[in-house]
Amino acid sequence: xxxxxxxxxxxxxxxxxxxxxxxxxxxxxxxxxxxxxxxxxxxxxxxxxxxxxxxxxxxxxxxxxxxxxxxxxxxxxxxxxxxxxxxxxxxxxxxxxxxxxxxxxxxxxxxxxxxxxxxxxxxxxxxxxxxxxxxxxxxxxxxxxxxxxxxxxxxxxxxxxxxxxxxxxxxxxxxxxxxxxxxxxxxxxxxxxxxxxxxxxxxxxxxxxxxxxxxxxxxxxxxxxxxxxxxxxxxxxxxxxxxxxxxxxxxxxxxxxxxxxxxxxxxxxxxxxxxx
Numbered sequence: 001x002x003x004x005x006x007x008x009x010x011x012x013x014x015x016x017x018x019x020x021x022x023x024x025x026x027x028x029x030x031x032x033x034x035x036x037x038x039x040x041x042x043x044x045x046x047x048x049x050x051x052x053x054x055x056x057x058x059x060x061x062x063x064x065x066x067x068x069x070x071x072x073x074x075x076x077x078x079x080x081x082x083x084x085x086x087x088x089x090x091x092x093x094x095x096x097x098x099x100x101x102x103x104x105x106x107x108x109x110x111x112x113x114x115x116x117x118x119x120x121x122x123x124x125x126x127x128x129x130x131x132x133x134x135x136x137x138x139x140x141x142x143x144x145x146x147x148x149x150x151x152x153x154x155x156x157x158x159x160x161x162x163x164x165x166x167x168x169x170x171x172x173x174x175x176x177x178x179x180x181x182x183x184x185x186x187x188x189x190x191x192x193x194x195x196x197x198x199x200x201x202x203x204x205x206x207x208x209x210x211x212x213x214x215x216x217x218x219x220x221x222x223x224x225x226x227x228x229x230x231x232x233x234x235x236x237x238x239x240x241x242x243x244x245x246x247x248x249x250x251x252x253x254x255x256x257x258x259x260x261x262x263x264x265x266x267x268x269x270x271x272x273x274x275x276x
Contacts, residue, residue, distance in 0.1 A: 012197030032219030054084025054159030065095035132160025
């Protein structure tokens, strides 16, 4: 892999349960995590980092985090953790003491540099609430981090997307102060993406002069239903993740990647040209 290229894989919404229990009595989230780990380990070239944008476990218990940790031990790529509304900050810290970036402050904000790319994580989780919020201290921290190196391409990450997606039951648990976040982001044009999870679907929107991207779930997806008063349902659509590719001459591109093995690849061309 060219030294100039940086690959960040984003997986989200693992919802790991302990003791082999199924999420919503239907979804084997541990098996789903093992599938995405196998997919990531097999990638060529491999990502430089894997970022997990929240809802790591289902109910925030120590047993769930231990199950998560055991599974992630099989990931052959360095990974970074962020909390979502299903997570418990202290239980997460206790389970991953070696992740030093999680051990400071009440909220789990962190900064990381990967080659020529900066990662800034905001903890949008609110204890015992499904909706998200970033407080004034967090916004000031974000502004200061971005101001330090205004030419450094940056991914800003938080669990809750800063936009309304049209799926009503998810829009009832949004980031509650997206305008305050937008005010910071639009001051710093080096922000290449604002990355989130939470929606269990691949969704994109313009936001504060950049592109906001939501990663799909690695197991179950939120049912796609834009009807008013649509029920809160999930479906077992094909799972996926996002791969963010930064190359200085070409900029940032984001790929939606499927999890698992599928037929192919097969060639488009043979000795006679395009196969007919």
